[in-house]
Amino acid sequence: xxxxxxxxxxxxxxxxxxxxxxxxxxxxxxxxxxxxxxxxxxxxxxxxxxxxxxxxxxxxxxxxxxxxxxxxxxxxxxxxxxxxxxxxxxxxxxxxxxxxxxxxxxxxxxxxxxxxxxxxxxxxxxxxxxxxxxxxxxxxxxxxxxxxxxxxxxxxxxxxxxxxxxxxxxxxxxxxxxxxxxxxxxxxxxxxxxxxxxxxxxxxxxxxxxxxxxxxxxxxxxxxxxxxxxxxxxxxxx
Amino acid sequence: xxxxxxxxxxxxxxxxxxxxxxxxxxxxxxxxxxxxxxxxxxxxxxxxxxxxxxxxxxxxxxxxxxxxxxxxxxxxxxxxxxxxxxxxxxxxxxxxxxxxxxxxxxxxxxxxxxxxxxxxxxxxxxxxxxxxxxxxxxxxxxxxxxxxxxxxxxxxxxxxxxxxxxxxxxxxxxx
Numbered sequence: 077x078x079x080x081x082x083x084x085x086x087x088x089x090x091x092x093x094x095x096x097x098x099x100x101x102x103x104x105x106x107x108x109x110x111x112x113x114x115x116x117x118x119x120x121x122x123x124x125x126x127x128x129x130x131x132x133x134x135x136x137x138x139x140x141x142x143x144x145x146x147x148x149x150x151x152x153x154x155x156x157x158x159x160x161x162x163x164x165x166x167x168x169x170x171x172x173x174x175x176x177x178x179x180x181x182x183x184x185x186x187x188x189x190x191x192x193x194x195x196x197x198x199x200x201x202x203x204x205x206x207x208x209x210x211x212x213x214x215x216x217x218x219x220x221x222x223x224x225x226x227x228x229x230x231x232x233x234x235x236x237x238x239x240x241x242x243x244x245x246x247x248x249x250x251x252x253x254x255x256x257x258x259x260x261x262x263x264x265x266x267x268x269x270x271x272x273x274x275x276x277x278x279x280x281x282x283x284x285x286x287x288x289x290x291x292x293x294x295x296x297x298x299x300x301x302x303x304x305x306x307x308x309x310x311x312x313x314x
Numbered sequence: 315x316x317x318x319x320x321x322x323x324x325x326x327x328x329x330x331x332x333x334x335x336x337x338x339x340x341x342x343x344x345x346x347x348x349x350x351x352x353x354x355x356x357x358x359x360x361x362x363x364x365x366x367x368x369x370x371x372x373x374x375x376x377x378x379x380x381x382x383x384x385x386x387x388x389x390x391x392x393x394x395x396x397x398x399x400x401x402x403x404x405x406x407x408x409x410x411x412x413x414x415x416x417x418x419x420x421x422x423x424x425x426x427x428x429x430x431x432x433x434x435x436x437x438x439x440x441x442x443x444x445x446x447x448x449x450x451x452x453x454x455x456x457x458x459x460x461x462x463x464x465x466x467x468x469x470x471x472x473x474x475x476x477x478x479x480x481x482x483x484x485x486x487x488x489x
Contacts, residue, residue: 090479091457091472095389096450098458125483127374129451130340130381131425131432134406138338138352143330146356150323150363247370262390266368282394298370299379302386302454 085115093122095302099259110218110307119305120248123297209285211312213293219243219309222273224293226253226312228285235264235279239293242269242309250298251309255281256290264291266300289313315376319366326363332422334359336377336429337384343403343452344388354388377425389454403452405444408437435485443478446471 085108091097092105109115213224222241229236237253245251245268253264264279285291290313295306317325337358342351358380362369369379392399408430436444449455449463461471 087472087476090483091450091475094447094450094475094479095454096456096460096475098456101457121483122479124378125479125486126451127378127382128428128432128486129436129447129482130385131336131377131429132405132436133336133339133343133452134403135335136339136342136351137335138355139348142338142352142355143327143334146330146359147323147327149356149360150326250368260393262394263386268368299368299374299382300386302382302389 085112086118089115089118090122090125092305093119093126095126106304106308109305116306120297123301123305211285211291213239213291213310213312215241215310216308218295218307222309224310224312226279226285226291228281235281235285237265237267237277237279237293238275239269239277239310240272240274242273242275242293244269244271244273245295248298249295249306250300251275251293252296252300252304253277253279254292254294254304255285255288256292257288261292261303263300263302266296315362315366315369315371318363326359329362330359332425333377333380336425337380340381340384341388344385344454345392346399346401346403350391351388354384354391357387358384375428377428385451392454399453402449404448405436406433408434432486435482438485439478439481443474443481446474447478447482450475 085105088097088101088105092102097105109119209228211226213226215222219242222239224237224239226237227235239251242251250266250268252266254261255264256262262282264281265277267275267277269275291311292304292308293310294304294308296304297306315325315329318329334355338351338355341354341358342348345351345354361383362380369376374382436447439447445464446460449460453459455463457468457471457475460466460475461468464471
């Protein structure tokens, strides 16, 4: 494909698929994608490239014990998270730390830092109260009539997204929920709606919902994207 | 995958045998730490177990679907922890030995062939493009962050990323 100097967006699309676009360049490109089908196709082609790049990663082998841990984990019935949704992730890190110490191996400095930083964040959050949080998402022009409700249950800490009125997408695409704070976007769920345009989805939220300043649902290639790349259909801003 | 969606644990075990090295390799490439990479690997296979029904075989190969999920998850982990890595993974040379399929040689032949193809394509890029691409792919760096890391003008970085991606796309498009 020839480099088209007259179309500044073409130059940005590959970087966008890679997740390398700077924050300030994203809104203009996203707005352009809404109205440019050719650009959306180009974006799809670059998504495929990015998806393939992982195959080139240098080979590394996990420890043999990991498989047993996986099978043990899927054998357990689903355990409700403790007070805050963050607890299950916190528990994983505690397990990792315990495993490392029991194995007599030194935790590499990066992992210790990871543990301390994550620990600090989680301790701070658990100090807050765990009430039920509800956020109503409003529809954008891309999906008028859609509604969304994001809710964290006080008892189990489970976060759920309920949507209605969203168009059924072709198999090439799915919806993706974004949890947004300070400009960074974390994926909370990738989902499809049933024939009537509704869905109830368990959300993977690393921290209580009150930790975020905004939420959004966008249309993405099936399986999701590392960052929002498609039309926003539902949103909430603090 | 259909068997996994129906709760067949043996199928999950088979999937793990085939793809755990790929998933771990990508995770390790991003987080540069074994424990964290293993946590990400575990997360990915648990997620597959819980949500196998969202995989559409018409849309993507299993290897690239898993690979995307792994990279996304690993970069997410990196960002949440706010750890700034000292060192970003590099793309291996095309000639470097691929992991043998081990106990499932035939099933892995397609994966090995795909891996060889992508490795060769990336290895054919100029070194400066490969470097910028590695920072973007493994560390999740933006243009500005790459420019800062390499002490280069922003325009130069944008040009290298664009050129690398265009070349890769044309190489990988060839059947």
